[in-house]
Amino acid sequence: MVTDERGFTELAADWGRLYRRCAAATPFQSHAWLHSWWRSYGGPGRLRLLLARDGRELVAAAPLMRVRHPVPALVPLGGAISDYGDVLLDDERGEGAVAALTGALGAAARTALIDLREVRPGAAAERVYDHWSGPRRRVPDSLCLELPAVPMDELVARLPSAKAQQRVRAKLRRLDALGVGSRTVPPGEVDAALHRLLELHLLQWRGRKVTGEHLRTRFREHLVRAVGPMVRSGDAVVTEFRMDGEVVAVDVTLLSRRLAGGYLYGAHPRLRERKADVAVMLLDACAEHTRAPGRGTLSLLRGDEPYKHHWRPEPVRNQRLLLARRRTAPLLAAALCDVAARRRGKELLHRRREQREGGGDGGGGRS
Numbered sequence: 001m002v003t004d005e006r007g008f009t010e011l012a013a014d015w016g017r018l019y020r021r022c023a024a025a026t027p028f029q030s031h032a033w034l035h036s037w038w039r040s041y042g043g044p045g046r047l048r049l050l051l052a053r054d055g056r057e058l059v060a061a062a063p064l065m066r067v068r069h070p071v072p073a074l075v076p077l078g079g080a081i082s083d084y085g086d087v088l089l090d091d092e093r094g095e096g097a098v099a100a101l102t103g104a105l106g107a108a109a110r111t112a113l114i115d116l117r118e119v120r121p122g123a124a125a126e127r128v129y130d131h132w133s134g135p136r137r138r139v140p141d142s143l144c145l146e147l148p149a150v151p152m153d154e155l156v157a158r159l160p161s162a163k164a165q166q167r168v169r170a171k172l173r174r175l176d177a178l179g180v181g182s183r184t185v186p187p188g189e190v191d192a193a194l195h196r197l198l199e200l201h202l203l204q205w206r207g208r209k210v211t212g213e214h215l216r217t218r219f220r221e222h223l224v225r226a227v228g229p230m231v232r233s234g235d236a237v238v239t240e241f242r243m244d245g246e247v248v249a250v251d252v253t254l255l256s257r258r259l260a261g262g263y264l265y266g267a268h269p270r271l272r273e274r275k276a277d278v279a280v281m282l283l284d285a286c287a288e289h290t291r292a293p294g295r296g297t298l299s300l301l302r303g304d305e306p307y308k309h310h311w312r313p314e315p316v317r318n319q320r321l322l323l324a325r326r327r328t329a330p331l332l333a334a335a336l337c338d339v340a341a342r343r344r345g346k347e348l349l350h351r352r353r354e355q356r357e358g359g360g361d362g363g364g365g366r367s
Helices: 005-010 012-020 031-041 095-108 124-131 152-157 162-177 187-204 217-233 269-273 278-288 326-357
Strands: 047-054 057-067 073-076 113-119 136-148 181-184 236-243 246-255 259-267 297-302 314-323
Touching (some): 012 031, 095 124, 113 326, 187 217, 187 246, 236 278, 259 269, 259 278, 269 278
Antiparallel strands (some): 113 314, 136 314, 181 236, 246 259
């Protein structure tokens, strides 16, 4: 178990080799992302990196930290700004790596619940869950929307009608007519491009509701610190869009062996004023980054926003995996009660919103 930041820093090379040998890993399990996240969001005495080695070779890792609320638990690093949480398992070591990491988690679970959030279907953590012999529960977590990793022409062809396809092709022609061009930012220019992205992100959301965390200094520092190394290692790509000689948009797409996902962008309001469809522009660029062999998914990441459904994505539900020992089974029960209470609260807020939108009597909605 590694519990100090210096030890975490020194794991970079070993972690990177293990990450490359875990096909299910997403960019949110890369050392650059997690180590940077810890520097921005971690707290003293809370780091818990559980490691398994075969000789000197790292064959499994669980990047966790200790929390006390709502129950004492070990939760994945990455927090709310990471769309997927997981452990790392060396695919070449088979069940030996699974058994070793499960044993380490079992030792940790004597005093705390293991609470693995935002686990993507097919994740390495599911192998640990299947191997776990103590009390365990699987509950739904966030919804993600996914498209096949195909060129833009094939994404357009998926649209439900010829009319919808014609509209998108017209939007692509409009981007060409405006002279909007894109380029992949080289590693040496990434930091400056990210600062421009954050400026544009603030500008595009001015006067509207925005994710508050994206405006915080700690997030800005994390993003710049993490993405530069990820670009150099092939785990991210930064794209600039120019119009009339000016950078009018910047996008960060995160990459792993199996998926590409657009993470964050900033776009100047002038694009929409000139009738440019920013969503089409970004998807066109992101589709270019899905061509690597084995990369079968273009993920729209978490969120069920209506504009995403225009592309007929597949809804994929993340899972929350809760693992306990017999002595910590009461913590599992308490966590499940908390999950149920939060779900009921969300349902109540949703019903109240529907009633307000329907005139207050709720007569037009389902009960």
